[in-house]
Amino acid sequence: MNRKKQHPVKIFLKYNVVAGIATAVDFTVLIFLTEVVHIWYLLSATAGAISGGITAFTLERNWTFMKKDGKLSAQAIKYAAVWITSIFLNIAGLYLLVEYTKLQYIISKIIVAVTVGIGFNFLTHKYYIFK
Secondary structure (H helix, E strand, O other): OOOOOOOHHHHHHHHHHHHHHHHHHHHHHHHHHHHHOOOOHHHHHHHHHHHHHHHHHHHHHHHHOOOOOOOHHHHHHHHHHHHHHHHHHHHHHHHHHHHHHOOOHHHHHHHHHHHHHHHHHHHHHHHHHOO
């Protein structure tokens, strides 16, 4: 199927909408599990990152990068590898900020999420997973 190529700015804007939705899922799970269920913040953050990752993969594949014609299993394997690295970066950064700077876990999560999202996630998603 001959598809019209999307403008890079449009892709970037769509990526940020999806990132916002995935981040909302991530933070909702984190806060719910930490504050309501009383699970340790790092376990809650891991569950939130996994939930946000599933949300992001689905929306990026079908809307942002429109790569539904790519092989799902290959994209999912690449995504999992990148997402595991992203989760590690997020959890490590969260731990370091909370434990060594004594910042509150939500503030720390925001700082780390923005840093990893801009510095790692977009580039690997665009040029490695959904290329």
